[in-house]
Amino acid sequence: xxxxxxxxxxxxxxxxxxxxxxxxxxxxxxxxxxxxxxxxxxxxxxxxxxxxxxxxxxxxxxxxxxxxxxxxxxxxxxxxxxxxxxxxxxxxxxxxxxxxxxxxxxxxxxxxxxxxxxxxxxxxxxxxxxxxxxxxxxxxxxxxxxxxxxxxxxxxxxxxxxxxxxxxxxxxxxxxxxxxxxxxxxxxxxxxxxxxxxxxxxxxxxxxxxxxxxxxxxxxxxxxxxxxxxxxxxxxxxxxxxxxxxxxxxxxxxxxxxxxxxxxxxxxxxxxxxxxxxxxxxxxxxxxxxxxxxxxxxxx
Amino acid sequence: xxxxxxxxxxxxxxxxxxxxxxxxxxxxxxxxxxxxxxxxxxxxxxxxxxxxxxxxxxxxxxxxxxxxxxxxxxxxxxxxxxxxxxxxxxxxxxxxxxxxxxxxxxxxxxxxxxxxxxxxxxxxxxxxxxxxxxxxxxxxxxxxxxxxxxxxxxxxxxxxxxxxxxxxxxxxxxxxxxxxxxxxxxxxxxxxxxxxxxxxxxxxxxxxxxxxxxxxxxxxxxxxxxxxxxxxxxxxxxxxxxxxxxxxxxxxx
Numbered sequence: 001x002x003x004x005x006x007x008x009x010x011x012x013x014x015x016x017x018x019x020x021x022x023x024x025x026x027x028x029x030x031x032x033x034x035x036x037x038x039x040x041x042x043x044x045x046x047x048x049x050x051x052x053x054x055x056x057x058x059x060x061x062x063x064x065x066x067x068x069x070x071x072x073x074x075x076x077x078x079x080x081x082x083x084x085x086x087x088x089x090x091x092x093x094x095x096x097x098x099x100x101x102x103x104x105x106x107x108x109x110x111x112x113x114x115x116x117x118x119x120x121x122x123x124x125x126x127x128x129x130x131x132x133x134x135x136x137x138x139x140x141x142x143x144x145x146x147x148x149x150x151x152x153x154x155x156x157x158x159x160x161x162x163x164x165x166x167x168x169x170x171x172x173x174x175x176x177x178x179x180x181x182x183x184x185x186x187x188x189x190x191x192x193x194x195x196x197x198x199x200x201x202x203x204x205x206x207x208x209x210x211x212x213x214x215x216x217x218x219x220x221x222x223x224x225x226x227x228x229x230x231x232x233x234x235x236x237x238x239x240x241x242x243x244x245x246x247x248x249x250x251x252x253x254x255x256x257x258x259x260x261x262x263x264x265x266x267x268x269x270x271x272x273x274x275x276x277x278x279x280x281x282x283x284x285x286x287x288x289x290x291x292x293x294x295x296x297x298x299x300x
Numbered sequence: 301x302x303x304x305x306x307x308x309x310x311x312x313x314x315x316x317x318x319x320x321x322x323x324x325x326x327x328x329x330x331x332x333x334x335x336x337x338x339x340x341x342x343x344x345x346x347x348x349x350x351x352x353x354x355x356x357x358x359x360x361x362x363x364x365x366x367x368x369x370x371x372x373x374x375x376x377x378x379x380x381x382x383x384x385x386x387x388x389x390x391x392x393x394x395x396x397x398x399x400x401x402x403x404x405x406x407x408x409x410x411x412x413x414x415x416x417x418x419x420x421x422x423x424x425x426x427x428x429x430x431x432x433x434x435x436x437x438x439x440x441x442x443x444x445x446x447x448x449x450x451x452x453x454x455x456x457x458x459x460x461x462x463x464x465x466x467x468x469x470x471x472x473x474x475x476x477x478x479x480x481x482x483x484x485x486x487x488x489x490x491x492x493x494x495x496x497x498x499x500x501x502x503x504x505x506x507x508x509x510x511x512x513x514x515x516x517x518x519x520x521x522x523x524x525x526x527x528x529x530x531x532x533x534x535x536x537x538x539x540x541x542x543x544x545x546x547x548x549x550x551x552x553x
Contacts (some may be wrong), residue, residue, distance in 0.1 A: 124553060128552075
């Protein structure tokens, strides 16, 4: 009886009290999952502590600790693997991914991020099975239709970047309608990259400059990096270069997304699949970002 | 009223004790997490040494053929310590890597090119041999900096623009379509740039970013952050390369 009592007390001391404390402190629901996430977060902060100490020792300079990123770019990877793990169809995986897009956009803007870019469909994705591609186009249409009231209510500007020549007319119409309806909003910008390729972005910028040079608007010798920057598709954004790029599902590549724009972007590759990337994972990414020292290639 | 005052004092006292207790628990959790981090760091170091000594079977044989081109990005502070870069290249030579691109944003490694080529056994300059003619017993090195990134694309773009403007038909005002990937690749070669895409990019430094590595070459490159160059470990390098050889890309399909 005494030993049972001491076991119960130990359980309370080790598990329940810290759990309640963490829940209270972080204002998250009390669950083992959230507690484990918190522990991982604290451990990753220790990892960064080591890098900071090393940097102080070699450079002797004060750290620059950034605030929140202005522009977060996300490669939404892992829908199909998520579906496979659960024994459901690929289309269900993409639907779950689409729901996560809206939820994460809400979280991002609630945390004060100005611009969120989502790599929804790459040029290479056209090579996927026809029914999957058609399913994705239908999903985009459905979401543009259903979420427009939300974008208008929360004053979120929507921009779609990419090569529009292959996109079905019905979807194109909805894209134009959504962009037109939200073009005047400021402070919150959601950029959807559909049929986007980083290489295509650079080439279309060159082509656009060629037309301007042909029309005498610009001289060839005046073309430099900043001129090309302004011709890229991300010129629709106040913050065209992402501060943080997240690719879910553990793959460690940028796969033709924002090649030009990501020179000094912090790259974050969590293992979680996109439909499972929730608020806690997003907080973890932002905390990780805040620990970084960004020097933009220069000596500080 | 008299009854409320002691009650208020008691509840305040209980609140303070509670906060103190929770604070202790918070610190206890920090100790636990710190210990966990120390243990995992020790485990990683031990694993790294075990890999270096060849004690872990799976790292003994690596399918290095899959790694045709490796790129190494070095933070500018780390790039000042050329001896560590040379040591890294010697390790890569031992592992059997045939082609390595060395990048730092300011071009410090480019300036130390001759010394690096002299100190790394069997190393040659990639520009001299070309990608297809590297001897099996050699390692070809390429030195890259930020000027090979956007500046090079601007120069290549200018070549394409000139070509386009010259090709415009007076009748219809339409020029040749020179704005394709292959045209830009060709233009980049004309300005002296390589367009070869590295399979794996190792980033050494405090920042998890490719620091301006030539964007045109990064489409499907695996990017791995290796930490500080000063504390680099052979075992970690081997582990990163081994992990890469197990990666399966579907290229968006």
